[in-house]
Amino acid sequence: MIQPNFIIRSGGQTGVDRGTLDAAMDFNEANPNVIKITGWCPLGRKAEDGPIHKRYPLSETTTDDYSQRTEQNIRDSTGTLILLLNQNNSDNGTNYTIEKANEFNKPLETIYFSGDRQNNIDQILNWLKENQIRHLNVGGPRESNAPGIYDQTHIFILDLLNEMSNSPIIF
Template identity: 40%
Template sequence: MNSLIATIRSGGQTGVDRGALDAARAAGVPIEGWCPAGGWAEDLPEGPGLLTDYPELRETPSPEPAQRTEWNVRDSDVTLIIGPDISPSSSTESPGTTLTRDLASSLSRPSRTVGQRDIEDTVEWLRNQGTELTVNIAGPRESEWPGAYDASYRIVGELLRLSAGDQPSVSA
């Protein structure tokens, strides 16, 4: 039987990105992704930056985070957006999250917002996308949403457990 999620992809920024990468590592799921040149992240502005802790990531030619965002959407089968307000057009959405959503649309890549209460529906949506998926996880930085790392770690961990056929471990 083929696995539903083969790889978790993310850009390594603080918050949602790192929560997703760490949850995948804990579950034994491969990680990858593009990060800005120099491994830049808001808490690691000097090279090699986040590449010290996440050597699986590759640098884009540009130090601008927008290129990282575009390439991660482009190189994934689907994008899941995690955030404090999971409505598709929240006026409080972070600029990077808005960019991710817009890029997924312009690149004709399936995307979906996901929160703690709709994980099972998201797994079903993923099943309709295929198997052996590379799933890009995106959302706010920790500075934009305190608690983003913990929320992402829980949500991605639960997605990975359910996609592997396990029963939910977190009640909604």
């Protein structure tokens, strides 16, 4: 079961960030007020495909530097989930996220979509419970570095949120 104060945050970039935000927004349409959606994005709502649409509930950082967005999202969360297509799919931004999560001593979990879907979901549920994560930052490659990752992320995060809401475990 998801308590109403569970928070999902992401930075709004194409790919994993946007797939996460869209899945969380879709989940909220069917389950109003169950999760809060937020995140930091660069000044000017900068992303590789142009300014991030205002429908995403993101706050702008003081600079258009992606690294500031990444650091603030990690700092403001209680754990970071990295989503990748496979083990060879990381990019500089994702590597920076992993580095900063470790530097800030925040729980970090990496999931590869090439793995078994249900095992991946179970792994995340256990990680969330063990680390008492109530404010989840989600990151990974942008769409241009991992074509198709937006769609896979959207489906996966929606499945994860539905599993969380149907679980006897309280998140």
